[in-house]
Amino acid sequence: MSAFPLRQVVIAGGSIAAVTAAQNLRAQGFEGDITLLSEEIHAPYSRVPLSKGVLSGKETPDLAALPALGEDITVRPGARAAHLRPEDRRVILADGEEVPYDGLAIATGAHARRLAIPGRTGEHVVRTLDDATALGDRIGAADSVLVVGGGFLGMEVASTCAELGLTVTVVDRDPPLRRLLGAWLADLVVDAARDRGVRFVQAPNGVGLVGHPEITGVDCGDRQLNADVVVSAVGDLPNTEWLADSGLPLDGGLVVDPRCRVTPHIVAAGDVTVTRRNGAGARRSPHWTSAVLQGQAAARTLLHGETAPVPPPDPYYWTEQFGLDIKISGEIPAGTVPTVLAGDPRQRSTLLQWHHQGRPVAAVSVNHRIPIVKLKKLGAHAPATT
Numbered sequence: 001m002s003a004f005p006l007r008q009v010v011i012a013g014g015s016i017a018a019v020t021a022a023q024n025l026r027a028q029g030f031e032g033d034i035t036l037l038s039e040e041i042h043a044p045y046s047r048v049p050l051s052k053g054v055l056s057g058k059e060t061p062d063l064a065a066l067p068a069l070g071e072d073i074t075v076r077p078g079a080r081a082a083h084l085r086p087e088d089r090r091v092i093l094a095d096g097e098e099v100p101y102d103g104l105a106i107a108t109g110a111h112a113r114r115l116a117i118p119g120r121t122g123e124h125v126v127r128t129l130d131d132a133t134a135l136g137d138r139i140g141a142a143d144s145v146l147v148v149g150g151g152f153l154g155m156e157v158a159s160t161c162a163e164l165g166l167t168v169t170v171v172d173r174d175p176p177l178r179r180l181l182g183a184w185l186a187d188l189v190v191d192a193a194r195d196r197g198v199r200f201v202q203a204p205n206g207v208g209l210v211g212h213p214e215i216t217g218v219d220c221g222d223r224q225l226n227a228d229v230v231v232s233a234v235g236d237l238p239n240t241e242w243l244a245d246s247g248l249p250l251d252g253g254l255v256v257d258p259r260c261r262v263t264p265h266i267v268a269a270g271d272v273t274v275t276r277r278n279g280a281g282a283r284r285s286p287h288w289t290s291a292v293l294q295g296q297a298a299a300r301t302l303l304h305g306e307t308a309p310v311p312p313p314d315p316y317y318w319t320e321q322f323g324l325d326i327k328i329s330g331e332i333p334a335g336t337v338p339t340v341l342a343g344d345p346r347q348r349s350t351l352l353q354w355h356h357q358g359r360p361v362a363a364v365s366v367n368h369r370i371p372i373v374k375l376k377k378l379g380a381h382a383p384a385t386t
Contacts, residue, residue, distance in 0.1 A: 006102045007032045009302065010091055012081045013107035013239075014038025016046060016288065017270025019066050020295025021105045022073050028303050034073045037091065037099065039080040039108075042129055043068065048288060050132040051156040052320060056164060057136055061129055081108060084246040086263065103302045106243075106254060106268040107295065110236035110286065115148065115209050122215035124231045126157055135231065139166060142228035148207060148218060150176030150200070152319045154233030155189065159321035162196045169199045169225060171218060173206055182332045185352070185364060188345060192322040201225065236286065238272045251282040258310045260298040267301050269294035287317040316376060324348060327372070329379030330362030341378070343368050353378055 009025060009032060011018045022034050038044065045064040053059030069075055083092035084104075091099040112125035124135045135157075139145060145161045147154045150172035162168045170176060170193075177186035190200065203220035210217045210224060217226035238253040248262055249255040253274035260267045270291040274282035293311050300308040318327045333356050341363075343350035349367040353360055363378035 006030065006302065008101050009034050009103045009105065010099055010101035011036045011105040011107060012091055013105075013109055013270070013272070014040055014042075014044045014075075014077070015107050015109045015270050015291065016044070016066065017109075017291040017295040017298075018105070018107035019044045019069065020292050021107060021267075021269055021299045022069055024296045024299035025302070026070065026072070028299055030299075030303060032102075035099065035101075036069070036073060036075045037079040037081055037093070038075065038077050040128065041078045043075070043077065045129055047127070050129065051126050051153055052160055054129070054132045055126065055136050055139075055157065055160045057140070061133060064129060081242050084243055084248070086246055086248065086266065089265065102265065104266045105298050105302065106262070106266065106272060107270045107298075108239040108242070108272045110238045110271040112232070113235045113237050115207075115232050115234060116215060120209070120211075120213050120215055122211065122213075122230060123209065124229060126153060126231070126233065127236065135229070138229050139164065142166060144227040145169075145229040145231060146171065146217060146225055146227035147231045147233060148172070149233035149235070150174070151180060151233060151235070152177070154231070155193070156319060156321050157231055157233055158193065158198055159196075162193070162198055162322070166229075167199075167227075168197065169201060169227065171201045171203055171207055171220065171225065173202070173204055175202065176200060178334075180332075181328075182334050182336065182354075184337050185326075185332065185366075188348070188366070189322065189324060189326070192324055192348060196322055198322075236271065238274075238284070240272060253282065253284055255282055256294075259301040259308050260294050260311075261301050264305070265302075267298035269298040285315075287315075289314055289316045314376070315379075316372070323367075325365075325367050327365045327370075327375060328362065329364075329372075329376045330354070330360075332362045332364070338364070351378075 044066045049064050080094040082094040112127035116123040144167040147158045147170045158168050158170050205221050207218040209215045210219050215230050254268045254272050256268050256273045271286045274284050297311040316329045338352035338354045341351040351368045352364045354362040360380045
């Protein structure tokens, strides 16, 4: 039974978290109206192939589309949420339309962080389907690309561009991927990238974009780098601007409790959220698995309130780059060397496990076939209940 009367549920956003919330409301037996408001004009799609198949042209944009929602769910593309009045239970769209709700799920995701100030052109990002197709068109006529940012997205973009035959340079403050994978595994990936001709430049003090109005490169302080195409992969920012005057708790994102609840009639899921656990500071978890689990949890919490189960943490994510299919369960501790459980890292096919204080805390497969359930157990995380 719902903790409060639900006849109309509005879902703000068109992300995987939004779609998952809609699907799970129906799966949990909700028979009222569901309206999904998506800022984008495209039907909801997966962002996973954007930096790979879509960018390379091997996959058409329609292959990124998520399975269509049922006809009993109203999807409104091009409907951007601009304001929220929780006291009246109204979402205000950019055109002024007021959309009423009894229960609201916020899943407005995030947008790419940019380095350029307004008025400058030539800085490409990869966050939306339109971003990926625009960059794909641009690199199709280019010989060189400069990627600012050595995280997962930047390295995936670099990998795709190298595969297409471009001269690729990656620039970052820190050694690529070390914050995410630790030095041992990050170095394995960087070695694979160098084998494919990728050049790495470290700029400890950051970079500035050069060229006006068209950006043509970056200034690293001790040198200037130029390329036909400049891509920024320097993180993202939660889409909370429309909530600025709503009174909802914001702290680097929309703050939710472990059940994905914001208020008794508002829940949130996906990249827009931050969570506080065990008294720690607000933390984001911008991964596909997290978005799906939060979408499921948000639906259950809207319907069942305090009796909804708290979803267990499931730190599982993956990346594909430079011929490496890497699947990760757990949090890799910095500065530690893994135990090799199978395969040979020198052949770039291996199964790894990390320990902390004698206990397993993470497991990674690199070009090594293993059931995800087993990988999660090796990473000391039981598979999440869906």
